[in-house]
Amino acid sequence: MAKVSIDRERCKGCHFCIEVCPKKIMVVEKRYNQKGYPPVEITDMEMCTGCALCAEMCPDVCIRVWR
Amino acid sequence: MAKVSIDRERCKGCHFCIEVCPKKIMVVEKRYNQKGYPPVEITDMEMCTGCALCAEMCPDVCIRVWR
Amino acid sequence: MKLVFDHPKSLKDTPSHFCPGCHHGLIQRLVAEAIDHYELQDTCIGVASVGCSVFMYNYFDVDVVEAPHGRAPAVATGVKRVHPDKIVFSIQGDGDLAAIGTAEIIHTANRGENITIIFVNNTTYGMTGGQMAPTTLLGQVTTTSPYGRDFQQDGYPIRMAEMLATLEGSAYVARVAVDKPANLMKAKKSIREAFRMQKEGMGFSFVEVLSSCPTDWKMSPGDACKRVEEEMIPYFPLGVYKEREIADHL
Amino acid sequence: MKLVFDHPKSLKDTPSHFCPGCHHGLIQRLVAEAIDHYELQDTCIGVASVGCSVFMYNYFDVDVVEAPHGRAPAVATGVKRVHPDKIVFSIQGDGDLAAIGTAEIIHTANRGENITIIFVNNTTYGMTGGQMAPTTLLGQVTTTSPYGRDFQQDGYPIRMAEMLATLEGSAYVARVAVDKPANLMKAKKSIREAFRMQKEGMGFSFVEVLSSCPTDWKMSPGDACKRVEEEMIPYFPLGVYKEREIADHL
Amino acid sequence: MYHDVVIAGFGGQGVLFIGNLLAEAGMDEGFHVTFMPAYGVEMRGGTANCNVIVSSEEVGSPITDSPLTGIIMNEASLMRFLPSIQKDGFLFYNSSLIPEEAVSRNDIQVVPVPANDLALKVGSAQVASLIILGCFIEWTQALRKESFPHALEEMISPKAREKFLPLNLAALEEGIRYAQELKQKGS
Amino acid sequence: MYHDVVIAGFGGQGVLFIGNLLAEAGMDEGFHVTFMPAYGVEMRGGTANCNVIVSSEEVGSPITDSPLTGIIMNEASLMRFLPSIQKDGFLFYNSSLIPEEAVSRNDIQVVPVPANDLALKVGSAQVASLIILGCFIEWTQALRKESFPHALEEMISPKAREKFLPLNLAALEEGIRYAQELKQKGS
């Protein structure tokens, strides 16, 4: 089991994380955040392997991963 | 037959010409020139081949050569 | 469950000013990770260069001095000569390092100054709005090469890693990218290596990171990554160009 | 009898200010001979750099503009861009070209600026009285390296020809010496070649001439020549480092 | 006549475009005008703003600290600029994105404009800024509506003109219409 | 007391050395002194010169345009500096190298010193400058002879002292002796 937390207010919507997630469980949120960017969320946390690729590729250090 | 002229007032006495003359016919003059340098002169013009090595090596362009 | 990926300790929590998807953020994090890895936070001193890297002191929780544009290596030299036991580093852009700061980087490398330079090559002047840089690729349109960089007029994109590797004083010279996880992992290793070199007194260490500037390239972050892969890496080959084995320098 | 060796036409009759046995005089004459060879006296423009070469306008009977220390390549660029049909050249010392002027020479070469630079490498700052230069050899005692150049403190003697040859923009790069007739003849050829390259629009041409400074080396002119041969040439190998065959640049 | 306006929003919301347009139209009417964009590092972080002044006399400072009018496209900008609007001035805000509660002043005329919604109606969310500009023109009568079509034409490159001019004009019209509607309600 | 001196000759003739020595001795006697060498590009071309001022009051300009005394070691320097010597001043010139005809002034005291010849007599042409300095000291009595041995010691590095001090002292003495001789002839 793994856990991923995303700081949505810090996110700038570059979507690198979506791109690299091997499980393809990250998607763009419908709502914009305060700064006007489209942040990401995880659709199915169960599937997450905690590989942390998403976090590694996040330029804004928005993601923490537990495993 | 060859001829070499040396501008003794222009000469700074580096003696490169003496060094390179294959015929070893150049020597230091006894008298200093106006600027206080020891210029060179040719001892035996007959022996000169007009090879112009002396002129080529003169940093102060003091030497003219005819052949 | 264990926290397997966390914000590096030497990086403050402040959100960055970088544009969405800008690789500056990644590079900054990798540097912070290297600092954490060797536990250098309290012994290291940063030199802020002028470019999108300038706000370094807002992010790194270490002592920082700001250098004039292009002069970070000289400022770093001043710092290092006073504090030979401290770890001194700078992050410089391609305008900063490869244009106005050419003399400083070359002579700092040549002196074998025992510091670490991370070189963010994004083929443009990011902070000033996307002008042509010395590393701008041929044909690349920028605000000051509106017809595309033309070698007859502007010369060729300059390869700094290769040039610095030829200098006797450099100890470690590498070129990396952070466009995708595999490259990023290598970049992480190289940056760490650069700091290790300095720690061990090997001399000048240098990591060129091919980087994106989605804003001034006028591309989406994703397309910008693709450009790094498809256009930049072919001209600026990745790899370690120099690696001193022993501190023959000492 | 025919005059087989004469004062070059483009060189005025003014006696030089150079010290006895200084190679500057030889180099200057070789440049004048190249100018005469291609009949460039009325179409060429010199840029006087700051060093013992500064009085160029007293000797060359051509148009000359004086550049600030290290900036001759930039000034030459300005001239050449206005007069692409003229032949533009400068003679720069090693302090001028390899220290303060590092950025200018590298970027001028990199732009492939179609000019000719003659680089007088005498391993010291001649005009200012013999300080350490970037090309000063390891161990060499100068007025600012009184204990001999030490690579830990001062870095390594820099090899400019090699570095410039790596740049795409350079068309012709050679290193020569004038310490003895055989070398001088090769130097003559290289300098001529550099001007030919420019005439034909090949791009940046560069000839490094290993040179002596008997005054600041505190040696007799003859011993200074020997030093060129025995100490300098081994570290700064002579040869043609780059030679563009066709004007792919055009 | 002296009218100074601050226009602010996200980057991409057309803030600089309508600022320019306003200045262009003012110039066409023979007024003194200045247009002053925020620039440089200020642009990072995705916000954009500019000041426009239209005046019958020479303009002093082109930066206006207490503008007569604010045209505000998003909430962050509202926070920043609302306090600076002159007493008895005007606020036109994009009520499609900004909640009414956010507008905390009652010493100015506040005009909510559902700019995004109206823009979608006209054909594209892109032209929200022109909706709100139209509304501003009609409401304040600072400039003549007739000046804008020509000014718009000047600003759109000949190549793009065919494609975008009609859309932009329609958005402007829609803004004007909406303001007329509002006024009638008010009166 | 105010005495300003110009000393000039070829490089290598010891011009700066005796200038320094003069200043050093003046300092030892408690005077204000300045020593000003020509430097930089002026040195190229093989000439050297310096100005020395010894004064009982603070010294103004250390460069002296019309010195009281000229000490001249070669002909080129004579050409350059002879005209500048003050009326009623002194000229000490190296008559080993400079022909008498070259000295064209009669409003100053002219003292020819065969410095090279006397130096050879003492042991080395190198010390010609000390010969002429000795002559100057004796002739003008500007400073006390006793000050010079110590000043000389200060100026020669400890390593070289043993080898050179006696030679230099001998040259100085010879110069003094020669001046005394001259004076006696004169009187």
Added chain:
Amino acid sequence: MKRKLVKGNEAVAMGAMDAGCKYYFGYPITPQNEIPEYLSQELPKIGGVFLQAESEIAAINMVLGAGASGVRAMTSSSSPGISLKQEGISYMAGSEVPGVIVNISRSSPGLGGISASQGDYWQAVKGGGHGDYHVIVLAPDSVQELYALTARAFDYADIYRNPVMVLGDAVLGQMKEPLLRELPPPMELPPKDWALTGRKGGRPQNVIKSLYLDDGELEKHIWKLVEKYERVKKETVLYETKEIEDADLILVAFGTAARICKTSQKMARDLGLRVGLIRPISLYPFPEEVLRSTSETTKKYLVVELNAGQMLEDVRLAVGPGAEVSFHGRPCGAGSLPKPNEILEKIKSVYGSFPKPTDMERGNSHETRV
């Protein structure tokens, strides 16, 4: 011709091109980037040269080379970049090479900020570089003037063989205003027979240099320059005045500060205060004469600058001994542009009560530094 809405920086570029400048050498820096950006688009179209140099230093030296070659050449930058050009500018002045330098100045010292400031007044007008020389400094206060004075700068440069600086600021460079692209009246220009062209069929060599080593040579050269500057002072003084004839108080300000003052001046008149305004347009030569002459009738001056007090000294030097000079400074930085009202308040306070004749120094109670 039609007025067009143009950015200040673009107006500079247009002014240069319309004046026949085909050679630009520069290096990026905010807030002047639109100058190189515009010229990189336009110069190639007319066979000109736009060259982005490796640094500001290289750029000014390219201008030196191009100017020495007889063409109109320019560079532009902003404060830190202008500091780097000082050696080159001194060389240009010393070797009498014409050229135009545009400083769209920003907040300083150091990296400072990118908003408007007038903190480079002294650098421009007194001594940026080393030695006894002057740069002619023109200070526009509108987009129209940025255009016209840039064009005029090339004339002055050619006439006096001297570098000429156009000193703007971030506000002027970034704002848009209507521009009528019409050149100021042409001036008579001397031939450039001194320029580098190659000896051309054997004419004597032309040498452009600033090194003078022979006795008295350099001093002679400098007095020659000084004489030239005296001519410059006679021939190129530019200023604007507003209602100074009956003024009890005259505002003195240039550039953006002057624009703001113009509003304040009008507001003051509306209140019945007899306030005038003098706007120096040429900062070097400084319009001393007009200031001196007004001080026969006007006794109070208020200098307003976007700095901590620089032109202030020149005003004090210019006015007669009886005049009282006060100062209002806002030394730059984001959010620090003074408002017309703020200056009006200052006017009122100065207009009413005044410092005693001897109380003239900076830092007295009549200086507000908000």
Added chain:
Amino acid sequence: MKRKLVKGNEAVAMGAMDAGCKYYFGYPITPQNEIPEYLSQELPKIGGVFLQAESEIAAINMVLGAGASGVRAMTSSSSPGISLKQEGISYMAGSEVPGVIVNISRSSPGLGGISASQGDYWQAVKGGGHGDYHVIVLAPDSVQELYALTARAFDYADIYRNPVMVLGDAVLGQMKEPLLRELPPPMELPPKDWALTGRKGGRPQNVIKSLYLDDGELEKHIWKLVEKYERVKKETVLYETKEIEDADLILVAFGTAARICKTSQKMARDLGLRVGLIRPISLYPFPEEVLRSTSETTKKYLVVELNAGQMLEDVRLAVGPGAEVSFHGRPCGAGSLPKPNEILEKIKSVYGSFPKPTDMERGNSHETRV
């Protein structure tokens, strides 16, 4: 302690070392080369760092780095090299980094020449670099002062966290005079808790910078600097006077010009002319007060400079409105050092007849520019 005959440049180096400066960064240039030459010999012996940089620009930035690291650091150069350092100096002032810059100035503009000149007065005192800042400028006039003021410069730099310049010239740098190697009395120095040392056991980070982008931030910073300069003005004014109490005419000169004037002043007194002398030692802050106070009794001033008239303006600003200021300038170059007699003649001409009160401008008939 014994007096030793020492070259001015060496005295600078000795003063620096005796003041505890162990870090030197420089680049060769005549006529100051003896400074680096001496230090390259001596610093390694005490574990110091002598580093010959690749350029003057690199050197000043190394000083910035070393100064920011909390040590006493210096650079030296001469006129053109000092121009190149202006950006770095502005950064040092802006980010409040202490450091000492020595300018053994030479003749300019451009390459000029290597003889003495005071043509860099404006650059040093007004605006070399960009922005509102000041460098404290000390102007020695003897070898002893070169030593003492260089040492003092380090104190001022540390106390005010500001760059301090020692402004000499070729004559001062090259001449030898007796030196008593004794430091001026020590000053109390603030702790350098702001310096870069690494965070050391986790103290909050130290940041040294000059970039301030938030609204009002930079202006606040600049007013803070201005306040500091007001303190500097109160606390560091240095000058020398000679017989000013009863003077009808006061000579004003600094550095080498002052030395020459001292002789002229004495000559004038010998002739029975009541002539005094004021020698500003600190050029910034300028000793305004002493000039102002003398102008209550003295009505005539003669400014003598080795330039075309620079300090002249500061004298005019300082003296009261009634005073008449004349000028005698010899702007540098080989063979252009004025003689005491020449100045005496000028004194005589000014002493006798005087310009009318309004005839104060430069370029009037009372200015000789030989």
